Amino acid sequence: xxxxxxxxxxxxxxxxxxxxxxxxxxxxxxxxxxxxxxxxxxxxxxxxxxxxxxxxxxxxxxxxxxxxxxxxxxxxxxxxxxxxxxxxxxxxxxxxxxxxxxxxxxxxxxxxxxxxxxxxxxxxxxxxxxxxxxxxxxxxxxxxxxxxxxxxxxxxxxxxxxxxxxxxxxxxxxxxxxxxxxxxxxxxxxxxxxxxxxxxxxxxxxxxxxxxxxxxxxxxxxxxxxxxxxxxxxxxxxxxxxxxxxxxxxxxxxxxxxxxxxxxxxxxxxxxxxxxxxxxxxxxxxxxxxxxxxxxxx
Amino acid sequence: xxxxxxxxxxxxxxxxxxxxxxxxxxxxxxxxxxxxxxxxxxxxxxxxxxxxxxxxxxxxxxxxxxxxxxxxxxxxxxxxxxxxxxxxxxxxxxxxxxxxxxxxxxxxxxxxxxxxxxxxxxxxxxxxxxxxxxxxxxxxxxxxxxxxxxxxxxxxxxxxxxxxxxxxxxxxxxxxxxxxxxxxxxxxxxxxxxxxxxxxxxxxxxxxxxxxxxxxxxxxxxxxxxxxxxxxxxxxxxxxxxxxxxxxxxxxxxxxxxxxxxxxxxxxxxxxxxxxxxxxxxxxxxxxxxxxxxxxxxxxxxxxxxxxxxxxxxxxxxxxxxxxx
Numbered sequence: 317x318x319x320x321x322x323x324x325x326x327x328x329x330x331x332x333x334x335x336x337x338x339x340x341x342x343x344x345x346x347x348x349x350x351x352x353x354x355x356x357x358x359x360x361x362x363x364x365x366x367x368x369x370x371x372x373x374x375x376x377x378x379x380x381x382x383x384x385x386x387x388x389x390x391x392x393x394x395x396x397x398x399x400x401x402x403x404x405x406x407x408x409x410x411x412x413x414x415x416x417x418x419x420x421x422x423x424x425x426x427x428x429x430x431x432x433x434x435x436x437x438x439x440x441x442x443x444x445x446x447x448x449x450x451x452x453x454x455x456x457x458x459x460x461x462x463x464x465x466x467x468x469x470x471x472x473x474x475x476x477x478x479x480x481x482x483x484x485x486x487x488x489x490x491x492x493x494x495x496x497x498x499x500x501x502x503x504x505x506x507x508x509x510x511x512x513x514x515x516x517x518x519x520x521x522x523x524x525x526x527x528x529x530x531x532x533x534x535x536x537x538x539x540x541x542x543x544x545x546x547x548x549x550x551x552x553x554x555x556x557x558x559x560x561x562x563x564x565x566x567x568x569x570x571x572x573x574x575x576x577x578x579x580x581x582x583x584x585x586x587x588x589x590x591x592x593x594x595x596x597x598x599x600x601x602x603x604x605x606x607x608x609x610x611x612x613x614x
Numbered sequence: 615x616x617x618x619x620x621x622x623x624x625x626x627x628x629x630x631x632x633x634x635x636x637x638x639x640x641x642x643x644x645x646x647x648x649x650x651x652x653x654x655x656x657x658x659x660x661x662x663x664x665x666x667x668x669x670x671x672x673x674x675x676x677x678x679x680x681x682x683x684x685x686x687x688x689x690x691x692x693x694x695x696x697x698x699x700x701x702x703x704x705x706x707x708x709x710x711x712x713x714x715x716x717x718x719x720x721x722x723x724x725x726x727x728x729x730x731x732x733x734x735x736x737x738x739x740x741x742x743x744x745x746x747x748x749x750x751x752x753x754x755x756x757x758x759x760x761x762x763x764x765x766x767x768x769x770x771x772x773x774x775x776x777x778x779x780x781x782x783x784x785x786x787x788x789x790x791x792x793x794x795x796x797x798x799x800x801x802x803x804x805x806x807x808x809x810x811x812x813x814x815x816x817x818x819x820x821x822x823x824x825x826x827x828x829x830x831x832x833x834x835x836x837x838x839x840x841x842x843x844x845x846x847x848x849x850x851x852x853x854x855x856x857x858x859x860x861x862x863x864x865x866x867x868x869x870x871x872x873x874x875x876x877x878x879x880x881x882x883x884x885x886x887x888x889x890x891x892x893x894x895x896x897x898x899x900x901x902x903x904x905x906x907x908x909x910x911x912x913x914x915x916x917x918x919x920x921x922x923x924x925x926x927x928x929x930x931x932x933x934x935x936x937x938x939x
Contacts, residue, residue, distance in 0.1 A: 452628055455628040455629070457908070458871070459877050460892055463892070544756055574766075576777075587762070592754075
């Protein structure tokens with residue numbers, strides 16, 4: 317098909333092209349990316365940065381567990397009620413937070429985009445079925461559902477990630493769907509159809525790249541949601557008890573009277589880390605929102 | 615009117631689907647629901663009796679029909695552990711959750727709407743540079759952690775507020791209403807409600823600001839400015855009214871999702887509400903109670919989603935209910 321290549325010309329997503337210039341104009345997005353980068357480095361080099369084994373019960377002197385030690389040169393943030401090093405737990409917690417956030421976001425984006433594309437382009441009964449399912453999921457209370465699933469199956473990271481993905485894809489799918497509804501009426505899609513492109517080809521080659529930035533936007537928000545959900549579920553005792561995570565640290569601190577003892581160095585840092593990581597997602601998405609919808613963001 | 619009926623039918627469908635899903639979830643999951651309830655000393659016969667009394671010996675389709683029938687009659691079964699009707703336990707917890715949610719939402723939206731409206735005027739100022747990230751931070755913080763901070767600061771360090779519960783232990787009241795309006799209850803309510811409000815205010819604030827910015831460019835605002843109306847009059851009488859639309863919808867949606875989302879706040883403050891009932895029922899493998907609490911939370915959510923849709927259509931005649939999806 318010699319004419320097809322000319323026909324296939326369509327507006328570039330513009331995502332890559334204006335990316336660099338946009339970074340300079342978007343201090344929020346740059347700040348968000350910097351936070352992401354810091355945490356990724358922390359996660360990669362956790363073994364080198366942490367001063368102790370996060371699971372090791374530390375002793376001082378003759379068989380006395382090193383409980384509630386104040387911050388010092390050896391324990392930057394002191395120790396927990398169980399005699400474990402808070403700073404090392406904090407550093408290692410980055411790994412599980414990123415792992416949960418990124419995997420959940422990945423599934424949210426993949427499922428949401430795929431179903432949104434199918435629903436929007438195919439219409440008809442496919443659209444109706446997918447939209448009805450998303451209606452039902454939006455009728456399920458988010459955190460209670462995650463708790464019930466965790467309780468009825470084996471609590472753990474996999475269950476958490478799966479239930480977060482299951483609960484969050486409808487939001488992405490709906491946005492993608494409405495975008496596809498307008499895209500499929502555009503000239504270049506019409507042209508592809510006329511030149512005999514197959515339906516899968518139109519959906520995945522012609523339309524999918526156009527909605528990719530939007531999907532990425534919802535993905536960066538899903539990272540935050542997943543991390544918050546993991547923290548809440550762990551705090552309520554539905555997380556993976558063997559993991560080292562910020563949510564479990566907070567639960568440990570709460571259950572061991574860190575609040576009434578005023579052990580700030582134990583329960584403030586994990587929360588701050590969660591705030592920073594979730595905030596990074598918001599900042600990045602706000603920045604890219606301006607890139608995607610320039611009219612809104614002036 | 616036809617659209618109205620359609621929206622109600624839609625909500626009924628979602629409720630039915632949620633109820634069915636809940637049924638399947640609790641019946642088909644691996645593990646015997648009575649296992650946690652029965653001790654080893656129970657004989658096989660006692661076990662069979664017990665299964666029968668909970669209707670668990672019948673085939674699944676029959677169980678399902680019985681389940682749907684009793685749901686419609688408001689019968690949620692009997693709690694495994696407390697041996698009381700589930701509905702009674704839930705209805706005892708409901709006022710606490712409602713009081714917490716509604717108080718927090720009203721504070722959050724009153725603050726968010728006013729602050730958001732004025733931030734729309736503060737474009738490009740230092741105030742905006744501080745306020746927007748601050749609002750984002752409160753939305754990024756885990757609710758229970760905000761609660762822990764306030765608790766350790768205002769309750770444990772300064773001793774201003776009580777740290778747990780909804781009433782002083784052992785206090786008695788002539789009626790539920792007397793309890794909910796007692797100074798003691800309100801005193802216990804302040805800290806959890808403030809925490810929840812702090813978490814919730816970011817959404818109305820950002821939403822109000824964004825819609826105000828849109829509205830402020832509309833012709834009728836330019837007209838009002840040309841008439842020489844004061845800034846306050848323009849904000850409150852002309853712009854805010856029109857910008858309130860999405861905020862009102864968000865309020866209804868927030869009411870629905872907070873009922874279930876309160877789970878963590880209720881745990882931090884040992885607040886005896888629906889969320890706590892759910893968590894302890896799930897932890898104690900009290901399936902009828904967990905199932906009932908889940909369905910009640912879901913029902914409030916579905917109902918408020920419907921209210922939000924109808925409210926949106928009612929406030930903005932340009933939108934038809936059907937056209938939104």
